[in-house]
Amino acid sequence: MAYRHTPERQARDRAQREHVLQLALALVVEGGFASLTMQRLAKAADMATGSLYRHFAGKGELAAEVFCLASQREVEALQEVLATDGSALQRLRAGIERFARRAWDSRQLAWALIAEPVDPQVEEQRLRYREAYAELFAGVLREGEQHGEFRVSHPHLVAACMVGAISEVLVGPLSPQARAQRSEAQVEDDLQQVRSTLIHFCLGALAS
Amino acid sequence: MAYRHTPERQARDRAQREHVLQLALALVVEGGFASLTMQRLAKAADMATGSLYRHFAGKGELAAEVFCLASQREVEALQEVLATDGSALQRLRAGIERFARRAWDSRQLAWALIAEPVDPQVEEQRLRYREAYAELFAGVLREGEQHGEFRVSHPHLVAACMVGAISEVLVGPLSPQARAQRSEAQVEDDLQQVRSTLIHFCLGALAS
Numbered sequence: 009m010a011y012r013h014t015p016e017r018q019a020r021d022r023a024q025r026e027h028v029l030q031l032a033l034a035l036v037v038e039g040g041f042a043s044l045t046m047q048r049l050a051k052a053a054d055m056a057t058g059s060l061y062r063h064f065a066g067k068g069e070l071a072a073e074v075f076c077l078a079s080q081r082e083v084e085a086l087q088e089v090l091a092t093d094g095s096a097l098q099r100l101r102a103g104i105e106r107f108a109r110r111a112w113d114s115r116q117l118a119w120a121l122i123a124e125p126v127d128p129q130v131e132e133q134r135l136r137y138r139e140a141y142a143e144l145f146a147g148v149l150r151e152g153e154q155h156g157e158f159r160v161s162h163p164h165l166v167a168a169c170m171v172g173a174i175s176e177v178l179v180g181p182l183s184p185q186a187r188a189q190r191s192e193a194q195v196e197d198d199l200q201q202v203r204s205t206l207i208h209f210c211l212g213a214l215a216s
Numbered sequence: 217m218a219y220r221h222t223p224e225r226q227a228r229d230r231a232q233r234e235h236v237l238q239l240a241l242a243l244v245v246e247g248g249f250a251s252l253t254m255q256r257l258a259k260a261a262d263m264a265t266g267s268l269y270r271h272f273a274g275k276g277e278l279a280a281e282v283f284c285l286a287s288q289r290e291v292e293a294l295q296e297v298l299a300t301d302g303s304a305l306q307r308l309r310a311g312i313e314r315f316a317r318r319a320w321d322s323r324q325l326a327w328a329l330i331a332e333p334v335d336p337q338v339e340e341q342r343l344r345y346r347e348a349y350a351e352l353f354a355g356v357l358r359e360g361e362q363h364g365e366f367r368v369s370h371p372h373l374v375a376a377c378m379v380g381a382i383s384e385v386l387v388g389p390l391s392p393q394a395r396a397q398r399s400e401a402q403v404e405d406d407l408q409q410v411r412s413t414l415i416h417f418c419l420g421a422l423a424s
Contacts, residue, residue, distance in 0.1 A: 125340045131333030135391075138384065165413040168388060169381035176346065176380025177373050183343075205373040213420030 025063045028053050032074045040120040040184075041071055041130070068127035075130045078121055079137040085110060086144055096152025097211060100145065104174060104206050111178050112199045119182040122175050138175070142167040158214045170210045177202055177209075233271045236261050240282045248328040248392075249279055249338070276335035283338045286329055287345040293318060294352055304360025305419060308353065312382060312414050319386050320407045327390040330383050346383070350375040366422045378418045385410055385417075 013021070031052045035043045046067055050057040064070040089106045090099050111118035120126075121134075146167035153160050160166050180186060181198045190198065221229070239260045243251045254275060258265040272278040297314045298307050319326035328334075329342075354375035357368050368374050388394060389406045398406065 123343060125336035125343070127336065128333035131339070135331060135333070135387065138387070142384075162409050162413050164388075165385050165409060166417060168385045169413065169417045172380035172382070172384025173377035174380070176350075176383070177376045179343065179346070180372070180376060201370050201373060205370050205377065209374060209377045209421045212422075213417045 021063075028055075028060065028063060029073060029077055032070060033077055036074055036078070036120050037114065037117045040116055040124050041074075041126040042124070044071060044074065046070070068129040071127050072129040072133050075121065075133045076137075078117060079133065079140075082107075082110065082121070083137065083140050083144070086141060090144055090148050096148050096155065096157050097214065099148055100152075100170075100211060100214075101207055103145070103148070104170075104210060105203055107174055108178070108199060108203050108206060111182060112195070115182050115187060115195075118178065119184065119187075122182065123179045138168075138171050142171045145170050152214075160214065166214075173209055174206060177206060229271075236263075236268065236271060237281060237285055240278060241285055244282055244286070244328050245322065245325045248324055248332050249282075249334040250332070252279060252282065254278070276337040279335050280337040280341050283329065283341045284345075286325060287341065287348075290315075290318065290329070291345065291348050291352070294349060298352055298356050304356050304363065304365050305422065307356050308360075308378075308419060308422075309415055311353065311356070312378075312418060313411060315382055316386070316407060316411045316414060319390060320403070323390050323395060323403075326386065327392065327395075330390065331387045346376075346379050350379045353378050360422075368422065374422075381418055382414060385414060 028049065032044055032049050035048060035052065044067070046057055046060050046064075049070070050060050053060070060070075064073070086103055086107060090103045092099060092102065094102070111122070142164065144167075146163045149160050149163035149166055152158050153163065181190075181195075181202060186198075187195070236257065240252055240257050243256060243260065252275070254265055254268050257278070258268050261268070268278075272281070294311055294315060298311045300307060300310065302310070319330075350372065352375075354371045357371035357374055360366050361368050361371065389398075389403075389410060394406075395403070
């Protein structure tokens, strides 16, 4: 007969796992996935490294869960702004601006989520979440089409283009090298440039 | 005194390494990075697995080298088409079309290069090569601006948007799941849709 944990023990395990995930996220916010090691996390959680492995099979699984935790918040933030009042074009614009603003406000995390080279398990989740962002943009594109705001032949493809453009244009300015060389004032200028380029690039084609 | 290999031995080593890299590329063309294992490669090269490690420290290094070998060809193909005669807009259009066409003609390889989840060492090279593609597009954007063909405030950012859009729009149709579900005829339709979406999305904003 398999040994079964009591419900109390299971609840305690779940709470501890959740707590550890939040600590892991804090490490990534601070120093990217490069800062997330089992050893450092064990220290932050005041646990033995071995106990961590009860919760996560390894660094790859842990990193993927942290990635999903943080990305889910981004998806929800985008969803919220895309669901506000206004024309489809206005909402797409607001969504792109919110995305860029959030990336700028948490640059280390944004870099980690968008581009930091990390385990293939994280890569798999990156593909999934990019699809989720694209689905949200595609929804608004379809609404704009239905209401005669603009013509768009393949909303899901245009939405993928938008997600690609947004991610890629952020990679350069958010990279550790770029951040190390820029003052706070320059960084704000960079955001303005990125924002106006994105709006023009992503929405200019719809208007034409 | 350190032991030194003879020049003949060094030349033989280099030739063998080059040969092994070509075999490794063939495995990736066939089945993506998932097919590239040290064991399978050793078999293809008719070598002991241990001998492979004389040439490559491990799978990550090997995969990164194969990635660079294949990506360098793509950069050169893009460079070539962007350097032909014609207006900047015509050349950008030709570059985008060539990129999509090449991806379609070698779909497994294109998926591996653009999106397959793989070692962080490959990820690092992906970032580098995306910058290289963007540099090429940025050069043509600057020429178009100089010749008064269009206005573009931040060519390097617009170029990054293009590279992001091109990559991301290919991810869905090139993915193994999509390929498994589509007939050859459908795949050609998909290419037409992707191509026309990309041209309109990437160049529409320039024209407006």
